[in-house]
Amino acid sequence: MIRYFIPLGVLVVVVVLLALGIHQAPRKDLVPSPLIGKPAPHFALPSLTNPDKQVTSAALRGHWYLFNVWGTWCVSCHIEEPELLAIAHTGLVPLIGLDWKDSRSQAISYLRQKGNPYQQIAFDPGGLEAIHWGVYGAPETFLVNPQGIIVYKYIGPITPHAWRHDILPRLPAGQTERGS
């Protein structure tokens, strides 16, 4: 008698596995980065706002920073802009921009209009630097610690919720704020 229930049992197991698979499926647009916990790429790129100057990873050593990949062509970056300005306003962590595959004049007039949340902006018109960071869309934001290690990556426009729950708690400033 029991052997008639074996196929039924197998079917139930398969259905449960498939249901779990559908519900727990990772979002396909969020590919985890292998760079988390690894040193951020070394770079020395021309500054967007001042072509004679360079933005370098060496100069950023010893400081926490948010490395934000954006472009004026990127609609989600426009959505994210007010939150970036709010983050800059807290003064808790400097924003370093990577202007990805953009035109210099357009980027500059965009920042004049909307406000510039960045402490420095590296200019990457050819897109090679973004490949070094494993970027596959914009915006993408990396949190880098004073040792130059990528601690966290956020894919998509940063929301106030993402800042409070995903980024701020990883910063020493956020930790002390929580503790007090």
Add this chain to the structure above:
Amino acid sequence: MRRLSRTRTALLAALALLAAPFAHAIAPTRMPTPALQARYERLIHGFRCMQCQDESLANSPVSLAADMRRQIRQMLLAGKTDQQIRNFFVARYGYFILFKPPFVAKTAWLWLAPGVLLAIGAVSAAWVIRRRAALVGPEDTDEDQSLDDGLVGPGKHS
């Protein structure tokens, strides 16, 4: 044989016609030697376009794919091996960028699961067939024997 190859030619021609509209979507890249060209083609077919995900770099018209193809071209011209180029992209994008993931600890289940499932299926099939054979077998011989003996009757076992 001749008929087969003819059909095949016709099929290939039909396929080529179907593919024609897409052939010019991506500007072809010329490598200096046929050997480099072959390696380039093989490499760009083996990488996933991270933006569109279900297309290879070879077929993707998005600009990130174009940047990646340019990077592959430059690395080939700089004398990098295929493995060095694959490692470069895997270090930045993870194994997800490879259409054919390598056999490493993390991907072992991916490669082994089909074999394991097949083995489980084969063992259970063998088990079921044997049990069936064991159930049916003696009755058959029993019947055969009783037929041979000419002692057919319902009362035999009682």
